[in-house]
Amino acid sequence: MAQEKLYLYPIWIRLWHFLNAILCLILIITGVSMQFSAPSIALVNFDTSVAIHNIAGIVLTINYLIFFIGNLFTFNGAQYQIVYRGLYKRLITQAMYYTFGIFKGESPPFPISRENKFNPLQRFSYVFVMYLFVPIVFISGWALLYPQTIPTTILGTSGLHLTDLFHIISGFIISFFMIVHIYFCTIGKHPGSNFKSIINGYHEAH
Amino acid sequence: MMREIYIRPSWLVIVLILLTIIIFAFDYSAGPLKYEDARQKGQTAPELQTTDLSQFPNSEENDKCFQCHGQSKYTYENTEQGRMVNQRMYNELIVSPNEFYVSNHRSFRCTDCHSEEYQNFPHEGILRMEYKYTCLDCHEGDDTYAHFYFEELDVEFQESVHSEKHSDDFTCWMCHNPHTYKINARTNENIRETIVYDNTICLDCHSDFRRFQLLTDRERPNLIKSHDWLPNQELHLASVRCIECHAEKLSDSALVAHKVLPKSMAVRNCKECHSSNPELLASLYKYEAQAVRSKDGFFRGITTSDSVVIGASRNQTLNIISLLLFAGVIAGIAFHSVLRIIKK
Structure with missing residues (x-):
């Protein structure tokens, strides 16, 4: 039905x-x-990996700037603002739905709308990934691209090691997010609905 | 109506960037040694911890030699003309007492290796022809120094390009000056200093054309240009020793490879160092890695040294945690999927 399709993306x-x-x-x-x-x-190959990783990292940073500026100046930015009041309750409600409700055929507790593209768990995790771990990964990545700029010692330990650790742990968390994100995208009207949405821009309601 | 409190995540990014700038801007330490700095530092004479030379058993006797050979000029009495003469000491004949008394051979008398006849002045011209001892002349078959594996080092050296190309002209002393040489990799906790010290030995000839010419008629080498292919060149040259790529170890027992290879056989495969079984752990980091392993600390395990070698700097605990998390997520997704299909 036409009214069930929302132009979200x-x-x-x-x-x-x-x-x-x-x-x-x-x-x-x-x-x-x-x-x-x-x-x-x-x-x-190691040398090929280094070259590709460096170039992809630079392009990712530029792409992130587009996301960051886009969210500052368009309505999309509001989707990443977290309302503090009732946050915990909303997260639990959504988690309970994914853990139990979904298997009982219950409707999603936070239906997708133009104002609420993401359910509370999505909003919370997207904010952490896009506004914390991705910035950490590209800031530390740029530092590792120019290692001579890294302080020899930070908080009493090797600056290079600390930067490397931040880079690898953040990269690891982002990798996990990606796996979970792709899986959760199969939870839609049909398993392929959400993948179709991000291609054509229209969301199909449950 | 109560006003909603929003958390604006953009601020988080701005705070992160500002925090990084502050941490990076307020570091006043020297940072990684640069190529030129490393050269300069390596050539600086080490300082004696004390000026009291009486602690060295032969200092009084050696002092007679250092009076002339310890500085750039010397004074002697010309008995023919009946006057004192100031004369310049040639660079090759100067031995710095500061360097000698921190070197491996600091407890020696000069005449332990040089002729007793040198005690007379002026020295006889024929003394210049005296035989100069090499490492094996004293250290071969010596149990006290067995852990240095001098015999194995000699086998490696005999197969090296230095020995094969220059035959007898190239002795141990070309790299290891007996007056100044000191053990470094085994005793120095600062790997950067070891790198600088060892690389200076190579650069003394390979970037000093006057010394280079003594052995070859080849054109002046341009080391920076010949290492153009190396990514992050400056960092590599300051973080590893030349011999890591330019020499081969024939056995695991000796610490430092002495079979210096021809240019065409130098290591160009990144994975020789950047992998789970890096060559560096068998040479440059051999002693540090052993020391760290024995401490068995979690964070210490990651911070094996000041360097990060991508692909080689690993931590077993983090590896296990990440594997467990990965397995947990995959299992969770599989379980959820199966339940979704069953309950559909």
Whole structure:
């Protein structure tokens, strides 16, 4: 039915999201390949991984700027604002739905609307990933690209090690997010509905 | 109506960037040693901890030699003309007491290795022809120094490009000056200083054309240009020793590789160092890695040294945690999917 389709994802968001997804995949594959590099086998050659990882990281930062500025000046930014009052209750309600309600055929407790594109768990996790871990990963990534700028010692330990640790742990969390994000996208009207939405921009309600 | 309190996440990014700028801007330490700085530092004479030379058993006797050979000029009495003469001491004949008394051979008398005849002045011209001892002349078959594996080092050296190309002209002393050489990798906790010290040995000839010319007619080498292919060149040159890529170890027993390879055989495969089984752990980080392993600390395990070698700097605890989390997430998704299909 026509009224069930909501135009939620304008073209700039879809393009940004597509590029972000591709870049994250490239960065994860080359990152894992470098981190777990073995003498004989390689997912991707070490030197190739370094070159691709560096370029993808630079493009990701530019792409992030588009996301950041876009959210500052468009309505989309409101989707990432967290209302503090009742936050805990909303998170629990949504978590209970995913844990029990969904198997009993209950309706989603927070139906998707133009004002609320994300359910509370989505909003909360997207904010953490996009406004905390992605910035940490590209800030530490740029620092590792120019390691001579990193302070020798930070908080009594090697600055280089600390930066590396921040980069790897954030990258690891983003990788996890990506797996969970893709799985949760199968929870829609049909398993493929949400994937279709991010391509054509229209959301199909449950 | 109560006003809603919003958390605006954009501020988080701005705070993160500002925090990074503040941390990075307020660091006044030297940072990684640069190529030129490393050269300069490596060539600076080490300072003696004390000016009291009486602690060295032969200092009084050696002082007679250092009176002339310890500085750039010396004074002697010309008995023919009956006057005192100031003469310049040639660079090659100067031995700095400061460097000698922190070197491995600091407890020696000069005449332990040089002829007793040198005690007379002016020295006889024929003394210049005296045999100069090499490492094995004293250290071969010596149990006290067995852990240095001098014999194995000699086998490696004999197969090295230095030995094969220059035969007898190239002795141990070309790299290890007996007056100043000191053990570094085993005793110095600061790996950067070890790197600078060891690389200076190579650069003394390979970037000093006057010394380089003594052994070859080749054109002046341009090390920066010949290492153009190396990513992050400055950092690599300051963070690893030349021998890491330019020498081969024939066995695991000796610490430092002495089979210096021809240029065409130098390591160009990143994974020799950047992998789970890095060559660096068997050489540059051998002693540090052993020390750290024995401490068995979680964070200490990650901060093995001041360097991060991508692909080699790993922490077992973090690896296990990440694998468990990964398995947990996949299992959780699988369980959820199956329940969704069953309850559909």
